[in-house]
Amino acid sequence: MKNLIVILITLCPFLHSILAQESTPCYKRKRICPQKYNDCRNLVSFDEESNTYLAKRDNSMLYSGTCISCYRNGVMQEQITIVDGKRNGIDTSYYNSGCPQSVQNFVLGKLNGTSVVFFDSTNRKEREITHVNNVVNGKYILFENNDKNDTIYIENYKNGKPDGAKVEFYENSKRAKVVQYKNGLLDGPHQTFSPEGKIEVDYFYKEGKKHGKWKIYYPNGKVARCEEWVSGLRNGEFKTTDELGKIVSQAFYKKDIPEGKHIENFSDGKPKHVTVYLKGEKIEEYSFDDYGVRTDIIKLEEKNNKKTKEEKQESNDKKQKDKAKKDKKEKKKKK
Structure with missing residues (x-):
């Protein structure tokens, strides 16, 4: 027990020193540059094409050693280690305040491992990249x-x-x-x-x-909208409901082409506007006012009659063309 007390008493000054250093703001622990080193560029030149540092005195010899750059106030800006022309090892840069700006690890001129960038004057991390x-x-x-x-x-x-x-x-x-x-x-x-942890959207x-089912949720957890997709194309039901579950709108698609009945409803769930599609073509459309009175915009009968007339016209045109070809052939035979 006595030995333990002696050890603790011996370690106390060292522990106090370490804790004091950690609690001291980083800007009060700034590193001051040696007078003879002001700018790393005075010692080395950098060839971007080969990612190589060369000795400044002849720009041909590969540089090896520690290179230090400083701010005008004498605070260290950056300290990098170069081996045979390549950055190698842990390099640290500093803000003008003296606080760390970044710590990076290089192996033969390439970033490897975890790099850390810090906020100024707080010693807090800004980002961490591997x-x-x-x-x-x-x-x-x-x-x-x-x-x-x-x-x-x-x-x-x-x-x-x-x-x-x-x-x-x-x-x-x-x-x-x-x-x-x-x-x-x-x-x-x-x-x-x-912020409360409830799901808002669930896409895929x-x-x-x-692709797949897309859902948007109300704060109460009920589905507000549901969509069906296949490889970027609308394919299936697209439905919006209110918080009570009543349908607000509903539409159907097949390979991104509108199909079937598309409806929009009033807040009470009664129909407001209806459009009917067949293979992407609008074949019927009607709407209702607040009193439920229907107004036809495109009547199915009119659409069918129009289609029948067009088909008859196409048929007549084809018959005339066929007759003209036949008459032409007969004239050639007579000649």
Whole structure:
């Protein structure tokens, strides 16, 4: 027991020093540059085409060493490590305030591992990105600049493209939105939620196109609208209802072509406007006023009569053309 007390007494000054450093604002722990190093560009030149750092004195020799850049006030701006002309290792940049701006890890000139960008003067994370050989591969996290440093969203990448879940959050860390990607395209469930955690929309995508049943919800959890899609085309029922479940509007499609009866209703559920389609063609249309009196806009009988007349006319035209061809052939035979 005595030995434990002695150890604790011995460690106390070190623990106090560490805790004091952590509690000290980052701008009070700024790093001051050596006088002889003011700008990294005085030592090296960078060839963008080959992604290579060369010694400034001859612009031909590969540079190796630590390179430091400073602000005019003497505060360190950036410290990078270069090995055989390539950035290699953990590099840190700083704001003019002295607080960290970013921490990145390079392997042979390429970003690898987790890079972190910070907000100024708070030491809070702004974003966190995972790279593999200079390509975003893994988690991409964006943070809020508040006391809790809340997460705004988390997104997954594969070979530089969104792949997997992207989750957005409210300030209380509750989910606001969840979507799925595959190879850079929306693919899978697409949902949003209210601050209370209730589902607002429930969509689905396939290879970047609308697919399956799409639903929009009222705050009470009842469905407000339902749509049916197949590979980006309307295919099936499209229905809107009020919070009591009464139909507000209803329509049907087949391969994005309107089909069947499309209706719009008054708030009491009685019909207001009706349109009937056959293979995309409007064949009947009528509406009702507040008293239920019907007004025909396109009558089915008129449409059928018009169609019959057109068919008869087409038939007569065909007969005349056939007769003309026949007469022409007979004249040639006589000659």
